[in-house]
Amino acid sequence: MAQIAHSWDRGSARPQGALSGVRRFFRRRSTVAFLMCLPLIVLVGGLIIYPALYSIHLSMLNKAQTKFIGLGNFRFLWSRDTFWMVVQQSTIFALSAVFFKALIGLFTAHLVNNLPSKGQRKWRGMLLVPWVIPLALSSLGWWWLFDPTHSALNYLGEALGFSEVPWLSDPYWARFSVILVNVWYGAPFFLIMYLAALKSVPEQLYEAASIDGANAWQKFMHITLPMMRNIIAITVLFSLIVTFANFDIVQIMTAGGPRNMTHVFATYAFMLGIRSGDLPLGAATSLFMFPILAIAAVFILRGVRKRGRDIG
Amino acid sequence: MSTATATVPSVTRTKSRASLSRSRRWALYTSYFFLILFAIFFLAPPYYMIVTAFKSDAEMARMATNPWFIADGVTLDQFRILLKNTDFLIYFKNTVIVTVLVVAITMVISVLAAFALGRMRFWGSSILATGIFLTYLVPDTLLFIPMFQIVKALGLLNSYWGMVVVYPTLTVPFCTWIMIGYFQSIPKELDEAALIDGAGHMQMLTKIFIPVALPGIIAAMIFAFTVSWAAFVYPMAFLYSSDQQVLTVGTVTSLIRGDVYKWGMLMAGALLAAAPPLVIYAFLMDYYIAGLTAGATKG
Numbered sequence: 034m035a036q037i038a039h040s041w042d043r044g045s046a047r048p049q050g051a052l053s054g055v056r057r058f059f060r061r062r063s064t065v066a067f068l069m070c071l072p073l074i075v076l077v078g079g080l081i082i083y084p085a086l087y088s089i090h091l092s093m094l095n096k097a098q099t100k101f102i103g104l105g106n107f108r109f110l111w112s113r114d115t116f117w118m119v120v121q122q123s124t125i126f127a128l129s130a131v132f133f134k135a136l137i138g139l140f141t142a143h144l145v146n147n148l149p150s151k152g153q154r155k156w157r158g159m160l161l162v163p164w165v166i167p168l169a170l171s172s173l174g175w176w177w178l179f180d181p182t183h184s185a186l187n188y189l190g191e192a193l194g195f196s197e198v199p200w201l202s203d204p205y206w207a208r209f210s211v212i213l214v215n216v217w218y219g220a221p222f223f224l225i226m227y228l229a230a231l232k233s234v235p236e237q238l239y240e241a242a243s244i245d246g247a248n249a250w251q252k253f254m255h256i257t258l259p260m261m262r263n264i265i266a267i268t269v270l271f272s273l274i275v276t277f278a279n280f281d282i283v284q285i286m287t288a289g290g291p292r293n294m295t296h297v298f299a300t301y302a303f304m305l306g307i308r309s310g311d312l313p314l315g316a317a318t319s320l321f322m323f324p325i326l327a328i329a330a331v332f333i334l335r336g337v338r339k340r341g342r343d344i345g
Numbered sequence: 346m347s348t349a350t351a352t353v354p355s356v357t358r359t360k361s362r363a364s365l366s367r368s369r370r371w372a373l374y375t376s377y378f379f380l381i382l383f384a385i386f387f388l389a390p391p392y393y394m395i396v397t398a399f400k401s402d403a404e405m406a407r408m409a410t411n412p413w414f415i416a417d418g419v420t421l422d423q424f425r426i427l428l429k430n431t432d433f434l435i436y437f438k439n440t441v442i443v444t445v446l447v448v449a450i451t452m453v454i455s456v457l458a459a460f461a462l463g464r465m466r467f468w469g470s471s472i473l474a475t476g477i478f479l480t481y482l483v484p485d486t487l488l489f490i491p492m493f494q495i496v497k498a499l500g501l502l503n504s505y506w507g508m509v510v511v512y513p514t515l516t517v518p519f520c521t522w523i524m525i526g527y528f529q530s531i532p533k534e535l536d537e538a539a540l541i542d543g544a545g546h547m548q549m550l551t552k553i554f555i556p557v558a559l560p561g562i563i564a565a566m567i568f569a570f571t572v573s574w575a576a577f578v579y580p581m582a583f584l585y586s587s588d589q590q591v592l593t594v595g596t597v598t599s600l601i602r603g604d605v606y607k608w609g610m611l612m613a614g615a616l617l618a619a620a621p622p623l624v625i626y627a628f629l630m631d632y633y634i635a636g637l638t639a640g641a642t643k644g
Contacts, residue, residue: 063467073458084491167575169593170615174394185412278484299486
């Protein structure tokens, strides 16, 4: 290692006065490495960390941003019923959507894994399509599916004997609908992650279990799940963050309505901050997301690090 | 161990083997049955978007036929109206400019940083790598309000150049993260050989690391492309005039005039806007999936 480090500096050994000092500085390994990271540091510092900190300052100003009002915005939100409905709906939205995404992902990953390996690629390719379409555009498509006058979904429902469903006009059905779209969009991501994880479980474990007389369910509970535990945890936590912070689906399909019942943090912050022009109040709203996301992030990091160690 | 397990099934009697293969076949049929159900669920919305886009307005207004099929014949009218009477092509052009620039900026920043972090260890490099992963987990919906102020201060409000500045925050952290993984998987002997031949840092990067890690670079590029093509929160918050708008927001908001929803045209727009990511996915599926799974499996 020392040898290599020495050869790095070889070129700068020529004595050339003050210039060589500068040149040596610029040829040093750690300096070069730092310079290579500089654009990244500037970007992350200026456009992620700075706005995050600035957001805390912004949230403590009044609407015109002329006066410091401390925790006034947070107190205001705290006293509003709508805000608590947003908290409730965001939680319901994230937890139920992630649960069903993980369930469907696990189930479909097993189904695809059961197929002969020749056909797997085709099915995998087909089932991932919802994830590939930009969410804003597929949300528009879903909105059209839910459209009350032409409703293609109700057409199918009636053919199967169900009564007409007010998909987006009834608050509770609207809540169901936005969750349904999120499950539709996100389940393929889980499918891909779990399929990759299933492939990494050594075949010998299943063979050994077969000899011991284990049935399919026992193999799943005692081999598949423990082997995939880490990747399931990472995927669920990651999806929890993304789902909790989701904006596109609700903004496009309901814009928070009917009666503000489908608002999640992101759309509520958008309505207060951008639509009504009260940036500090909007900033305060989105800051409420931070603690929940931070907790999930810490656990993900632990999982990823552990996984990195497991692999080697 | 593995030889022992391999020989066991061949010892079992032929009768039980036949029943085993029959139960396997049934398992396969059940798998296909459920997969078809899920495929219908996953593909019905895009299918319905396609059907709508190729339907005539007259047929849609009549509402007499099954909405899931085209009864009056396929028509390209919706696409014609979309391209002639709306600003769709402007949105498309803006999105292409923004996406190409963002992918280029992302790749330069993240390949340089990943090379330094993955290979050249310096003071604070491991903390920086962890920090980058954490910033990837910061969602855009947490930052768009302070970002509004920053974009405004830069004088880039209502300009797609503002998107070129802010989109890299969505792409760079993840791309750097997966590139670190790819670079670390390159054997150390390769760079030692390059050093002996007298190569500098940049030469080592361009002559060895980039060619060897090309699959990773393609995966990262696809990720950057899809993210900046699909970005929605930032343009929704920062852009409002038609000549600066990008595809996602333009299709969803500006094509809707008043209360009249021209659904055929909207779906035609959504399809055309979704086409580039779908085409890339169709041709580079393996790279796409490698990029998707890399976040959790490399670390």
